[in-house]
Amino acid sequence: MKIRMLAGAACFAAVCLAAANPAMAQDAPGPITVSGNVALVTDYRFRGVSMTDEEMAIQGGFDVTHESGLYVGTWGSNLSGWGTFGGANMELDIYGGYAMEVTDGVTVDVGVTWYMFPGGLDNTDFAEPYIKLSGDIGPASIQTGVAYAPKQEALGTWYNSAASADYDNPGDKGDNFYMWTDASFGVPDTGLTLSAHIGYSNGNPGLGPWGTSPAPTGEYVDWKLGADYALGPVTLGVAYVDTDISKSEAAYLMPNFSSSKDGSAIAGSTILFSISGGF
Numbered sequence: 467m468k469i470r471m472l473a474g475a476a477c478f479a480a481v482c483l484a485a486a487n488p489a490m491a492q493d494a495p496g497p498i499t500v501s502g503n504v505a506l507v508t509d510y511r512f513r514g515v516s517m518t519d520e521e522m523a524i525q526g527g528f529d530v531t532h533e534s535g536l537y538v539g540t541w542g543s544n545l546s547g548w549g550t551f552g553g554a555n556m557e558l559d560i561y562g563g564y565a566m567e568v569t570d571g572v573t574v575d576v577g578v579t580w581y582m583f584p585g586g587l588d589n590t591d592f593a594e595p596y597i598k599l600s601g602d603i604g605p606a607s608i609q610t611g612v613a614y615a616p617k618q619e620a621l622g623t624w625y626n627s628a629a630s631a632d633y634d635n636p637g638d639k640g641d642n643f644y645m646w647t648d649a650s651f652g653v654p655d656t657g658l659t660l661s662a663h664i665g666y667s668n669g670n671p672g673l674g675p676w677g678t679s680p681a682p683t684g685e686y687v688d689w690k691l692g693a694d695y696a697l698g699p700v701t702l703g704v705a706y707v708d709t710d711i712s713k714s715e716a717a718y719l720m721p722n723f724s725s726s727k728d729g730s731a732i733a734g735s736t737i738l739f740s741i742s743g744g745f
Contacts, residue, residue, distance in 0.1 A: 472544070474543075479553045480689050481533035488569070490566075493505055493506035496683055497532055497534070498530060498531070498532035499530070499532075499533075499699050500528065500529070500530055500531075500534075501528070501529045501531070501744065501745065502526070502527065502528045502529070502676065502701075502744060502745050503526055503527055503742060503743070503744040504524075504525070504526035504712075504742065504743060504744070505525045505526065505740055505741065505743075506522065506523075506525075506740065506741050506742070507738060507739070507743035508522055508738050508739045508740070509736060509738055510523035510525065510543050510544075510545070510549070511707050511736070511738065512527065512549070512560075512680065513644065513665055513667055513680070513681070513688050513734045514517055514665070514683060514688030514689070514690075514707060514708065514709035514711075514733055515548070515688075515697055515709070515711075515732055516545045516547070516548065516549070516725075516732035516733070517543070517545050517546075517547075517548065517549030517557065518543075518545060518547065518549060519546040519547030519548070519549075519725060519726055519727070519732070520547075520725050520727070520730075520736070521546055521556060521683060521713070523543050523544050523545075524543070524544060524595065525541070525542065525544075525745045526541070526542065526560075527539060527540055527541030527542065535564050535565045535566045536562075536564050537562065537563060537564070537565065537577075538561050538562040539561055539562070540558065540559060540561070541558075541561075541562075541739075542556060542557060542558045542559070543556070543557050543558045544556055545557055545583070545666065547725070547726055548678050548722055548723060549678070550586060550676075550678075550731065551583040551586040551602040551676050551678060552583070552585060552586035552587030552590050552675065552676040553585055553586050553587070554584060554585045554586030554627070555585060556583070556584055556585065556662070557581065557582070557583055558582045558583075558584055559579055559580065559582065560579070560580045560582065560692065561577055561578065561579040561580070562577055562578065562635055563575055563576055563577015563596075564576055564577065565708045567602050567649070568705060571601050571602055572599065572600070572601040573599070573600050573601065574597070574598070574599055575596075575597070575598040575599075575600070576595075576596070576597045576598075577595070577596060578593055578594065578595040578596065579593070579596065579613075580593050581593075581594065581620075581680070585686050586676070587615070587675050588621060589619040589675045590609075590620045590674065590675055590676055591620060592615055592616070592618045592620035592680075593612070593615065593616075593707040594613050594614070594615040594642075594644075595614060595615075595616075596611055596612065596613035596614075597611060597612055598610070598611035599611065604709065605650070605651055605652075605654075606645075606650065607649070607650045608647070608648070608650050609647070609648045609649075610645075610646065610647040610648075611645065611646055611647075612643070612644070612645045612745075613643075613645075614641070614642070614643050614644075615641055615643075616641050617639040617640060617641045617672075618639055618640070618641070619630050619637060619638070619639055619675060619717050620646075620674055620675065620680075621639065621640040621641055621670040621674060621679070621680070621681070622635065622637070622638030622639045622640045622670075622674055622675070623635055623638050623640060623649045623671055623672075623673055623674070624636060624637075624673060624674055624675050624677075625673035625677050626673070627673070627718045628673065628677055628718065628719050628720055628721065628722045628723075640670045640671075640674075641669050641670070642667065642668070642669030642670045642680070642681045643667050643668045643701055644665060644666070644667045644668075644681075645665065645667035646658070646663065646664065646666070647660065647663070647664055647665075648662070648663045648740050649661065649662050649663075650662075657695050657696035657697065658693060658694070658695050659693070659694045659695075659696075660691045660693050661688060661690070661691075661694070661705075662689075662690065662692070663688075663690040663692075664687065664688070664689045664690075665687065665688045665689070666686075666687050667681045667685065667686055667687075667688070668681075668684070668685045669681055669684065669685075670684065671683065671684035672684065672719050672723075673718075673722075675720065676701055677722050678722055678723075682716065682719055682723060682733065683709065683711050683715045683716060683719070683743070686709055686710055686711045686715075686733075687709065687710045687734075688707070688708070688709045688710075689707075689708055689709075690705050690706065690707045690708075691705065691706045692706070692738075693705070693706030694706065694715065699744075700741060700742070700743050701740075701741070701742050701743065702739075702740070702741055703738075703739065703740040704737065704738070704739055704740075704743070705737070705738045705740075706735065706736075706737055706738075707719070707735065707736055707737075707738055708734070708735035708736075709733045709734075711731070711733040713731060716731055716733065
């Protein structure tokens with residue numbers, strides 16, 4: 467799932483927590499622009515939480531943008547462990563919205579992302595509207611945004627704990643609020659870009675229809691510090707990702723909320739590496 471911020475909330479969350487870079491656009495004839503991106507990452511982190519059991523992921527997407535500011539796009543990634551949501555081995559996000567420059571150098575982007583998990587349970591899919599504000603402050607590019615997923619079954623508390631054998635609250639619905647700020651700075655006369663991210667999630671406590679959730683523990687903070695280096699059409703990335711989710715806070719989610727290999731928490735600090743490209 468994407469901070470996945472997203473060219474849409476999901477895409478940007480994925481760019482922030484999976485270190486995928488903005489794709490270089492290829493202009494199509496007329497008022498339409500088509501762009502795409504692909505990335506190989508050492509772990510898919512959605513808002514600080516591993517969705518691939520702390521293993522590698524291949525990710526990619528496409529965007530179609532009209533000169534009016536309207537856009538649609540899609541983004542996908544493989545999944546494993548906590549992120550499978552009832553058997554899915556893939557996340558596929560579809561998003562659309564409208565972006566406009568409200569004043570010189572300041573853009574507002576309003577849209578919605580539909581998170582899908584093909585092959586998983588039907589009631590694990592959910593919609594999340596978002597609004598983003600972006601612009602430059604001196605040499606730095608800043609984006610801040612808010613995403614709010616209204617009450618849906620995918621965000622409900624179906625289990626009171628991971629130890630429950632059966633649903634405690636079948637059909638329960640919940641919501642989730644996420645806000646974030648991202649900053650990036652391109653080092654002059656180099657291919658190096660430095661970046662930082664901080665996000666805050668509040669809402670769903672984490673045990674949905676499949677005993678998992680896109681917002682574990684109900685309330686937490688995630689952050690990232692990263693660096694990307696462009697080598698022609700390819701970008702190499704490294705990032706430090708972490709959350710403030712403690713072992714005691716995540717205890718009721720266990721064993722779901724742990725690596726299948728060594729039992730470690732899937733929201734702990736990690737170093738991510740990536741290689742990405744675009745057209």
